[in-house]
Amino acid sequence: MNEALKEAVKAFDKDEVPVGAVIVHKGTIIARAHNQIKMLKDPTAHAEMIAITQASGYLQNERLIDCYMYVTIEPCGMCAGAMVLARIKNLIYAADDPKTGACGSIVNLVNHKKLNHRIKVKKGILEEESAGLLREFFRNKRSKIFGEVA
Numbered sequence: 001m002n003e004a005l006k007e008a009v010k011a012f013d014k015d016e017v018p019v020g021a022v023i024v025h026k027g028t029i030i031a032r033a034h035n036q037i038k039m040l041k042d043p044t045a046h047a048e049m050i051a052i053t054q055a056s057g058y059l060q061n062e063r064l065i066d067c068y069m070y071v072t073i074e075p076c077g078m079c080a081g082a083m084v085l086a087r088i089k090n091l092i093y094a095a096d097d098p099k100t101g102a103c104g105s106i107v108n109l110v111n112h113k114k115l116n117h118r119i120k121v122k123k124g125i126l127e128e129e130s131a132g133l134l135r136e137f138f139r140n141k142r143s144k145i146f147g148e149v150a
Helices: 002-013 047-059 077-086 127-146
Strands: 020-025 028-034 067-073 090-095 120-123
Touching: 002 020, 002 028, 002 047, 002 067, 002 127, 020 047, 028 047, 047 067, 047 077, 067 077, 067 127, 090 127
Parallel strands: 067 090, 090 120
Antiparallel strands: 020 028, 020 067
16 A cells, blocks of 8 residues: 555645555556546546556456455545446545545445446555645645635
8 A cells, every 4th residue: 555655645646636546466566556536637547547548458358357446535436437347356545535436335236136247345544644645735725716825
């Protein structure tokens, strides 16, 4: 999770929502990414989506069997759906996302009984560090927009 948090800091430094993700296969990081939505002008350029693409390229397979994904915030519906399609084995995320979380907060796509794959989920690892980075990012945004003291 520390490596995912480093990726989130990269996003923060680029004025992107600070989300980072890494994918591990057999103890080796095979993908690392951070949000690049603004930079790429692409609403699908979430850290998880980019990491899935990298990992698939690394493994030369669209199925990420026996892979672990570490993410600094609970994945949204798009990312959760992609993780199910990629057959990610385990998801470890830091902080819940009460607005768009699709791994239990709003819906639970990664363990939906009608889907053909389920993902083991663990949450709360480095939760405060990840949530704190998000709070700082949005506090800074509000300060720029509304002139609040950060």
